[in-house]
Amino acid sequence: xxxxxxxxxxxxxxxxxxxxxxxxIASEMAAAGIGVGRIxxxxxxxxxxxxxxxESLERSDIVLVTGGLGPTRDDRTKQAVGSLLxxxxxxxxxxxxxxxxxxxxxxxxPAPYLRENAMILExxxxxxxxxxxxPGMIIRCDEAYPDRWLVLMPGVPREMEEMxxxxxxxxxSEISGGVIVHAHIRTTGTGETVLSELIxxxxxxxxxxxxxxxxxxxxxxxxxxxxxxxxxxxxxxxNRAIADAIREKVGxxxxxxxxxxxxxxxxxxxxxxxxxxxxxxxxxGGLVASRLTDVSGSSRYFLQGFVVYSNASKEKALGVRSxxxxxxxxxxxxxxxxxxEGCLAATGADITVSSTGIAGPLGGLETKPVGTVCLxxxxxxxxxxxxxxxxxxxxxxxxxxxxxxxxxxALRMVWKTLRDLPV
Amino acid sequence: xxxxxxxxxxxxxxxxxxxxxxxxIASEMAAAGIGVGRIxxxxxxxxxxxxxxxESLERSDIVLVTGGLGPTRDDRTKQAVGSLLxxxxxxxxxxxxxxxxxxxxxxxxPAPYLRENAMILExxxxxxxxxxxxPGMIIRCDEAYPDRWLVLMPGVPREMEEMxxxxxxxxxSEISGGVIVHAHIRTTGTGETVLSELIxxxxxxxxxxxxxxxxxxxxxxxxxxxxxxxxxxxxxxxNRAIADAIREKVGxxxxxxxxxxxxxxxxxxxxxxxxxxxxxxxxxGGLVASRLTDVSGSSRYFLQGFVVYSNASKEKALGVRSxxxxxxxxxxxxxxxxxxEGCLAATGADITVSSTGIAGPLGGLETKPVGTVCLxxxxxxxxxxxxxxxxxxxxxxxxxxxxxxxxxxALRMVWKTLRDLPV
Numbered sequence: 001x002x003x004x005x006x007x008x009x010x011x012x013x014x015x016x017x018x019x020x021x022x023x024x025i026a027s028e029m030a031a032a033g034i035g036v037g038r039i040x041x042x043x044x045x046x047x048x049x050x051x052x053x054x055e056s057l058e059r060s061d062i063v064l065v066t067g068g069l070g071p072t073r074d075d076r077t078k079q080a081v082g083s084l085l086x087x088x089x090x091x092x093x094x095x096x097x098x099x100x101x102x103x104x105x106x107x108x109x110p111a112p113y114l115r116e117n118a119m120i121l122e123x124x125x126x127x128x129x130x131x132x133x134x135p136g137m138i139i140r141c142d143e144a145y146p147d148r149w150l151v152l153m154p155g156v157p158r159e160m161e162e163m164x165x166x167x168x169x170x171x172x173s174e175i176s177g178g179v180i181v182h183a184h185i186r187t188t189g190t191g192e193t194v195l196s197e198l199i200x201x202x203x204x205x206x207x208x209x210x211x212x213x214x215x216x217x218x219x220x221x222x223x224x225x226x227x228x229x230x231x232x233x234x235x236x237x238x239n240r241a242i243a244d245a246i247r248e249k250v251g252x253x254x255x256x257x258x259x260x261x262x263x264x265x266x267x268x269x270x271x272x273x274x275x276x277x278x279x280x281x282x283x284x285g286g287l288v289a290s291r292l293t294d295v296s297g298s299s300r301y302f303l304q305g306f307v308v309y310s311n312a313s314k315e316k317a318l319g320v321r322s323x324x325x326x327x328x329x330x331x332x333x334x335x336x337x338x339x340x341e342g343c344l345a346a347t348g349a350d351i352t353v354s355s356t357g358i359a360g361p362l363g364g365l366e367t368k369p370v371g372t373v374c375l376x377x378x379x380x381x382x383x384x385x386x387x388x389x390x391x392x393x394x395x396x397x398x399x400x401x402x403x404x405x406x407x408x409x410a411l412r413m414v415w416k417t418l419r420d421l422p423v
Numbered sequence: 424x425x426x427x428x429x430x431x432x433x434x435x436x437x438x439x440x441x442x443x444x445x446x447x448i449a450s451e452m453a454a455a456g457i458g459v460g461r462i463x464x465x466x467x468x469x470x471x472x473x474x475x476x477x478e479s480l481e482r483s484d485i486v487l488v489t490g491g492l493g494p495t496r497d498d499r500t501k502q503a504v505g506s507l508l509x510x511x512x513x514x515x516x517x518x519x520x521x522x523x524x525x526x527x528x529x530x531x532x533p534a535p536y537l538r539e540n541a542m543i544l545e546x547x548x549x550x551x552x553x554x555x556x557x558p559g560m561i562i563r564c565d566e567a568y569p570d571r572w573l574v575l576m577p578g579v580p581r582e583m584e585e586m587x588x589x590x591x592x593x594x595x596s597e598i599s600g601g602v603i604v605h606a607h608i609r610t611t612g613t614g615e616t617v618l619s620e621l622i623x624x625x626x627x628x629x630x631x632x633x634x635x636x637x638x639x640x641x642x643x644x645x646x647x648x649x650x651x652x653x654x655x656x657x658x659x660x661x662n663r664a665i666a667d668a669i670r671e672k673v674g675x676x677x678x679x680x681x682x683x684x685x686x687x688x689x690x691x692x693x694x695x696x697x698x699x700x701x702x703x704x705x706x707x708g709g710l711v712a713s714r715l716t717d718v719s720g721s722s723r724y725f726l727q728g729f730v731v732y733s734n735a736s737k738e739k740a741l742g743v744r745s746x747x748x749x750x751x752x753x754x755x756x757x758x759x760x761x762x763x764e765g766c767l768a769a770t771g772a773d774i775t776v777s778s779t780g781i782a783g784p785l786g787g788l789e790t791k792p793v794g795t796v797c798l799x800x801x802x803x804x805x806x807x808x809x810x811x812x813x814x815x816x817x818x819x820x821x822x823x824x825x826x827x828x829x830x831x832x833a834l835r836m837v838w839k840t841l842r843d844l845p846v
Contacts, residue, residue: 013459015450016638018441022464027438036436037471039464041445048460055478215439279730285716286709289730293708296784296822298732304740305730307702307712313727313770347736361719399719 004060008067049080067155127167183243187253188220278349283357318342333390340376427483431490472503490578494536550590606666610676611643701772706780741765756813763799
C-alpha cells in the first residue's frame with residue numbers, strides 16, 4: 001500500500017507556520033512499512049480541498065488529511081469529502097456524549113457548536129480524540145474510489161499524533177495482517193556520512209521487510225530499525241539480529257538503545273548512581289545547565305550552575321587564578337580545568353563540567369578561531385582525589401549553532417566520563 | 424500572478440527532515456504580493472518530478488522548485504525539466520568559471536563534476552549561487568506552457584534563501600513593474616487572537632496592495648505590513664500610514680519596530696545606556712542567561728548568571744534567607760525578590776532578573792500548580808537605592824514549553840523595567 005498526505009491550511013501557504021504534521025505522519029507510516037509518495041499543502045477553501053482529494057485518491061491507496069475539521073466556518077474538510085463521495089453528514093451520539101462529558105469535567109456548559117462537531121461522514125469509522133474535540137475518521141471510499149482509504153484528522157499536532165499512533169497505524173496494520181517492530185539506536189559524536197559508511201555492509205543486504213532510517217536529532221543521529229511481517233516471533237528475531245549487527249559496527253557512538261535525549265541519558269546515569277552534577281559555563285552561556293534541567297526530575301541530581309562570562313566572575317565565583325588567565329588566555333584547557341575544579345569545590349557536586357570558548361561571530365583569533373571551545377570535567381576519583389579531564393573541540397556554524405554544538409560536546413564529555421567511571 | 428512550490432527530496436517524504444524551504448519561499452512570495460496556492464513535496468525520481476511539474480505548470484503562473492540540482496546521480500531535476508520542455512542541457516562558461524574560481528580560493532583543484540554542475544537548461548536565465556555550487560535558473564516555458572515560469576533552486580536553505588531574496592523576488596517584481604515595501608512590528612506578551620481583535624478595524628479596510636501577516640516567534644507575534652504598487656513614493660506613504668495606525672492600536676505590546684528578537688532588544692537598551700545585567704534562575708535552569716548570551720556582543724553587558732536549583736544553593740550563592748524559604752516556599756515572590764536583590768549584591772550589575780517556579784510535570788501544588796513562575800527584577804533606582812519588582816505568571820504547557828514561556832516572561836519584565844527607567 002502507498003500513501004499520500006494532504007495538510008490543509010492557509011497559514012501553511014503563507015509561511016506562517018511550519019508543517020510539522022506531515023513529516024511526523026510520513027515517518028510513522030514509513031516505520032509501519034507504508035511509503036508516502038507525496039505531501040501536499042493546500043488552501044482551506046472547499047473547492048481546493050475537493051480537487052486535491054480527487055487527484056490524490058486517483059493516485060494513492062491511503063490519503064491522510066489533517067486540518068479543517070473544527071466547527072468554524074473556515075473548516076470545510078468534512079463538506080468537501082461529503083461532496084466528493086456524495087455522502088451525508090450524520091449526527092454521532094457517541095462523539096457528542098464524549099465531548100459533553102469532557103465539558104462537564106471542566107464545569108462548563110456544552111456549547112451549541114458541539115452538535116456540529118459531532119457530525120461525521122456517513123459510514124466513517126470514528127477515531128476518538130483523546131485531548132481535543134474534533135473526532136478523526138477513517139473512510140473506505142467504496143464505489144467512488146474502489147479500495148482507497150481516506151483518513152481525516154485535526155491539524156492540532158498533539159491530537160493528530162495520538163490518532164496516528166493509537167488509531168491509524170493499528171488499523172492499517174490490522175487490515176494488512178502484519179506485525180511491526182522497531183529498534184532504536186541513539187548515537188552522538190558523528191554524522192550520517194560516517195555512520196552510513198560503517199553500516200553500509202549491513203544496509204546493502206537488508207532483508208525484505210526491514211528498513212533503516214537515519215533521524216537527525218540535536219546531539220547526533222538516531223537510527224531506527226523497523227521490521228514488518230506476519231509472524232511476531234520471526235519479525236522480532238529479524239529485527240534484533242539487524243539491530244545487534246548495527247550496534248556492533250557503530251558501538252562507540254551509541255549513547256542509548258532507546259528513544260531518549262543525551263541529557264536524559266546523562267540524567268539516568270547520575271540518578272542510578274546517586275551522583276550530583278554542577279556546571280560552570282562561559283561561552284555556552286547557561287545552555288548546558290538549561291539542557292540538563294530540561295529533564296523532568298533533574299532536581300534530584302542537578303545542584304547548581306554558574307554562567308561566568310567575564311574574567312572577574314571566573315575568578316570570584318570559581319577561584320580561577322588570574323595568573324592562569326594571563327598565561328593561557330580565557331579560552332584554554334587550563335582555564336576550563338580550573339573552572340571545573342573550582343565548581344566542584346564550590347558546590348560539593350560529584351561531577352562538574354565547564355566550557356570556555358568563542359561562539360562568534362566576533363572574538364576569533366588566529367590560534368583560536370570562532371568555533372573553538374575548551375571543555376573540562378572534574379570528578380572525585382578513587383580515594384576521593386579530584387581528577388580533571390580537558391579537551392578542545394572545533395565546530396563550524398553561526399553563533400547559535402556553535403552554542404548548541406558546544407553544549408553537545410560538553411554533555412558528551414560528561415556522558416563519556418560517567419561511562420568510564422567504575423560504578 | 425499565482426505560484427506553487429515543489430520541494431524535491433525523498434528525505435522529506437520519510438519525515439527525516441522538516442520542510443523549512445517552502446514556508447520561507449511562501450512567506451517571501453506573499454510579501455511580494457504573489458500568493459502561493461499549493462506546496463508539494465515529491466520524490467526525487469525523475470518520473471515523479473516530471474509528472475509533478477506538468478501538473479503544477481497547468482495550474483500556476485510560477486512554479487518554484489527546490490532540490491535535485493546537485494551533480495550526483497540522485498539529482499534529476501534538470502533532466503526532468505529537459506524532458507518535459509524538450510530542451511537540451513548546455514554548458515555555461517560563466518557558471519563554470521565562477522565555480523573554478525571559488526575552488527582556487529580554497530586552493531583546491533577543480534573536480535570533474537564541476538563541468539556537470541555548469542550544465543544549464545537551454546534558454547534559462549542563471550541565478551548566481553553566492554555560497555554554494557549549483558546555479559539557480561529562471562525558465563520561461565514558452566510554447567509548452569505559455570506564459571508560465573519555472574524557477575529551479577538548490578535545496579540547501581542558505582543558498583536558496585539568497586537566490587529568492589536577490590534573484591527571484593527582484594526578477595518577478597521587475598517584470599510585474601512593481602515596488603514592494605515592508606514594515607516590521609515586533610510584539611510580545613499577547614497572542615494572535617488579541618492582536619487581531621485590536622487590529623480588526625484597520626484590517627477590515629486594508630487598501631488594495633497592502634497585506635498584513637501575523638508571524639509567530641518565540642516571544643510573541645511579529646506583524647509584517649507589505650505594500651506593493653508602481654510608484655515608490657505612494658507605496659511608502661501607504662505602508663507607513665497603515666503601519667502607524669497598527670502601532671497606535673497595539674502599542675503596549677510592541678518591543679521593536681524592526682525584525683529583532685526580544686533578547687536583542689533588551690541587549691540594545693542595555694548597551695545604549697551602558698548598563699550591565701546578571702541573572703539568578705531556578706526553574707528556567709539557565710535558559711534566561713542562554714538567551715541573553717545568544718546575542719552577539721552580549722559580553723559587553725552580561726556579567727554573570729546563577730542557576731540555583733536547590734534551596735541550599737539559593738541561600739549560599741544569593742543570600743536568600745532560610746526564614747523566607749520556610750515562610751513562603753521556594754516558589755514565591757518573596758524568594759524571587761531576594762534572589763534578584765542577592766544577585767545584584769553579588770555581581771554589582773545594574774539590573775538583575777530572577778525566576779523560581781514549577782516547570783512540571785511533577786511538583787505542582789494546589790495553590791501553585793505546574794506552570795506557575797515568580798519573577799523578580801532588581802535595579803539601582805534614584806540615589807542608588809535598590810528597587811525590586813516581583814510578579815507571578817501562569818502558563819500552560821509541557822516542561823520544555825513552560826521553561827521557554829517562563830524565560831520570555833522574565834525577559835519581558837526586564838524589557839518593561841528598562842523602558843520605564845529614566846534614561
